[in-house]
Amino acid sequence: MPGRLVRTPRLTLVPPGKENLPDLIRLKGDPRVFELMLHGVRSPERTREELEDDIEFWEVRGYGTWCVFETETGEFLGIAGLMERPDGRGVAMRFALWPECRGKGYAREAARAGLEFGHRAGLARIIAVAWEENHASRQVLGDIGMAECDAFDHKGRRMILFESLRRG
Template sequence: MTLAALRSPRLLTTERLMLIPPGRENLADLIRLKGDERVFGWMLHGVRSAERAREELEDDIDFWEVRGYGTWCVFERASGDFLGICGFMERPDGRGVALRYALWPECRGKGYAREAARAALGFGHRAGLARIIAVAREENEASRAVLTDIGMAPAGEFRHQGHRMLMFESRG
């Protein structure tokens, strides 16, 4: 990581985490994360191939340049370990800008997703996003708890690939 990246207004820090916009140096971590069924099996479009993860990284870099917000790579500050991703995407179904997060299963139960999601949500509203949504499968109780705990309110539901999807929103 460069000194310029550490001084960027796009960098978020919390008590335990550092959220950094992704760069090509993160590709190997992103391929592992996005190729893991335990992590990306819950995500829209599911597990990614290495090639698809590479394409998404390029899209994420471009998204930051165009929008001024996007997805961060999440690192533990104390160890520097890559924990996963958190940030924003434009939902392909037209529902709006959505908060998303995906961290390694080993991170569960430690509050990392909650901490990262809260920081990202605050950044999004400060960046001018008046409405931010999030979507979770009905059976994903952990994700639903995170969204509720960071102040997002229920905002409807829909079905996707046989799953009941619950939508949440935050208005800044």
């Protein structure tokens, strides 16, 4: 997939394919990873449907969510990338990596790569949403240059909206 594969100093980001389903079922079914994500923990069937949607999204839009791998070991670390928010707020940066990845800068590295890819693909504005109490995600979003621009309540939680505007 020329132009869709992204490499950073430590990571390889690959658009998802059917071969990634077992890893995605483990990731999206783990409450340590997906409990706070929009729509929460996924069933295997829901994960399969989302994978089909993610593959189609790439075909239609030319960007989307990647599976994130540690380049040296090939280990599956999680997902990162861009998705259309179902609430109509726009195209959003998202990332969800195994808890064992915390504190190593992988989420920051993957999110920055996804954000840069999105702007190169022509997206003038990319947003992200983080629960107010999720300080780690908010820190990552700030570190990659996204700015807080709004807030809203969702299911009793205060959500912070971030944005990145393409320069030039």
